[in-house]
Amino acid sequence: MSERALESVIGLEVHVQLRTRQKLFCADSTQFGADPNTHVCPVCLGLPGALPVLNEEAVELAVRTSLSLGCRVHPVSVFARKNYFYPDLPKGYQISQFERPLATDGRFAVEREGGGEVSVRIRRLHMEEDAGKSLHDRVEGATAVDLNRTGVPLVEIVTEPDLREPADARLFLQGLKRHLEYLDVSDCNMEEGSLRVDANVSLRPRGEASLSTKTELKNLNTFSGVEKALTREIERQRGLRDAGELVQHQTLLWDAGRSEIRPMRTKEESHDYRYFPDPDLPPVVVAESRIEELRSELPEFPRARRQRFIEQYALPDYDAGVVTASRGLADYFEEVVDSVGDPKVASNWVMGPVLQEVNERGLGIVDFPVGATALAELVQLVEEGTISHRVGREVLHRMLDSGRTASRVVEEEGLAQVRDSSALEGWVLEVLEAHPEEADRCRGGEHRLIGFFVGQVMRHSRGKADPKEVNRMVRAAFGGETDGSPSEA
Numbered sequence: 001m002s003e004r005a006l007e008s009v010i011g012l013e014v015h016v017q018l019r020t021r022q023k024l025f026c027a028d029s030t031q032f033g034a035d036p037n038t039h040v041c042p043v044c045l046g047l048p049g050a051l052p053v054l055n056e057e058a059v060e061l062a063v064r065t066s067l068s069l070g071c072r073v074h075p076v077s078v079f080a081r082k083n084y085f086y087p088d089l090p091k092g093y094q095i096s097q098f099e100r101p102l103a104t105d106g107r108f109a110v111e112r113e114g115g116g117e118v119s120v121r122i123r124r125l126h127m128e129e130d131a132g133k134s135l136h137d138r139v140e141g142a143t144a145v146d147l148n149r150t151g152v153p154l155v156e157i158v159t160e161p162d163l164r165e166p167a168d169a170r171l172f173l174q175g176l177k178r179h180l181e182y183l184d185v186s187d188c189n190m191e192e193g194s195l196r197v198d199a200n201v202s203l204r205p206r207g208e209a210s211l212s213t214k215t216e217l218k219n220l221n222t223f224s225g226v227e228k229a230l231t232r233e234i235e236r237q238r239g240l241r242d243a244g245e246l247v248q249h250q251t252l253l254w255d256a257g258r259s260e261i262r263p264m265r266t267k268e269e270s271h272d273y274r275y276f277p278d279p280d281l282p283p284v285v286v287a288e289s290r291i292e293e294l295r296s297e298l299p300e301f302p303r304a305r306r307q308r309f310i311e312q313y314a315l316p317d318y319d320a321g322v323v324t325a326s327r328g329l330a331d332y333f334e335e336v337v338d339s340v341g342d343p344k345v346a347s348n349w350v351m352g353p354v355l356q357e358v359n360e361r362g363l364g365i366v367d368f369p370v371g372a373t374a375l376a377e378l379v380q381l382v383e384e385g386t387i388s389h390r391v392g393r394e395v396l397h398r399m400l401d402s403g404r405t406a407s408r409v410v411e412e413e414g415l416a417q418v419r420d421s422s423a424l425e426g427w428v429l430e431v432l433e434a435h436p437e438e439a440d441r442c443r444g445g446e447h448r449l450i451g452f453f454v455g456q457v458m459r460h461s462r463g464k465a466d467p468k469e470v471n472r473m474v475r476a477a478f479g480g481e482t483d484g485s486p487s488e489a
């Protein structure tokens with residue numbers, strides 16, 4: 001055995017469901033969650049004589065995806081039949097692309113936290129139709145099949161084996177998902193199967209150029225699953241090598257529930273697909289002029305947008321990263337900046353109260369009912385001191401509950417900040433009376449209790465008291481102590 005250290009060599013195959021309303025070769029709906037076998041027709045059921053017709057929208061989305069990943073898009077590509085037998089494949093073959101894929105030779109890079117990047121070459125990107133789905137829990141003691149998904153348009157993105165670490169594979173996939181969401185070609189919903197990953201991995205002595213026998217991992221339904229399964233498989237291959245045994249080429253299934261890998265039955269693993277061009281489908285032709293048009297329509301991607309936010313709005317790196325986490329959030333942030341004026345004030349509101357409400361209510365930012373102008377009105381009330389920041393958060397909450405504007409909430413619920421000194425003095429006195437023991441200790445020199453009293457007055461006023469004024473009054477009540485610890489209000 002060589003004494004040289006081993007490195008792992010990882011490649012990925014990512015299946016992405018394209019965001020079309022209709023299937024790839026028929027007019028059935030692609031909607032998720034319908035009753036089993038309700039979105040089917042003679043074409044996707046593979047009935048004799050039914051002819052497929054290519055969905056042009058799917059081709060355009062696939063070309064967009066290819067261009068965004070720096071791939072060369074081929075003006076002519078060819079659909080082929082991939083033949084295999086499985087219960088969820090009624091035609092007995094899957095329409096895919098084999099010898100002549102839509103696109104090749106791309107690259108996609110993801111920034112590492114703390115500098116550097118994970119850069120991976122894209123070997124190819126091709127279009128294909130999805131298969132159906134076996135349902136093991138629907139009928140007691142039997143497996144049922146749902147063909148709604150049969151014929152749904154996918155692209156398969158195949159990388160070169162450029163990844164070395166399972167954690168990098170995860171980072172790459174997270175970056176790719178965000179990229180595809182920005183591109184708006186897929187909803188990338190992993191729970192609904194819109195983004196699925198297979199991985200292959202082998203080990204070799206560091207510095208060696210040739211590849212060793214690899215194994216393939218399937219059923220990786222989460223990004224953490226990808227990382228865990230790869231880590232487990234690398235350990236297994238290392239163990240085999242240490243024991244002087246050979247790694248067999250095989251397909252392995254990841255069992256997320258048990259966190260273990262098991263081999264697929266060999267019957268399921270037959271690789272003799274006998275590909276041949278589909279005689280029912282003409283070659284896919286995409287005009288060069290259309291390719292260039294689609295290239296010019298590509299959106300600004302997360303890295304570029306983040307950089308622009310740092311330069312154009314003078315945002316801290318951290319803020320720029322948070323508000324560009326999704327395209328919807330970045331769009332919203334830019335609208336808020338337009339309405340509010342100050343980018344840092346805008347990012348504080350978007351990163352804080354807005355995202356908190358979005359998360360707590362389980363909303364997507366695109367469905368967030370408080371638009372940029374409505375939020376700007378609220379921010380204005382806080383900035384000019386009509387309400388405190390704390391009350392501002394509460395007002396946002398009530399705007400969402402009731403659909404009212406910020407100023408209406410403040411007016412109808414009497415939330416405007418109170419600066420009137422007789423009202424404030426009343427509250428201060430009430431709080432001092434309610435806490436005689438603490439008041440005595442404070443008079444006796446325990447001045448750190450001033451913060452406690454300011455806090456109590458703010459609470460007593462339901463956040464409406466002007467904290468600066470309260471602070472001054474509490475200090476005055478204890479003999480004009482104006483130095484010492486800063487206010488906790």
Ligand SMILES: [Zn+2]
Pocket residue numbers: 023026027028039040041042043044045151
């Ligand atoms: Zn159909």
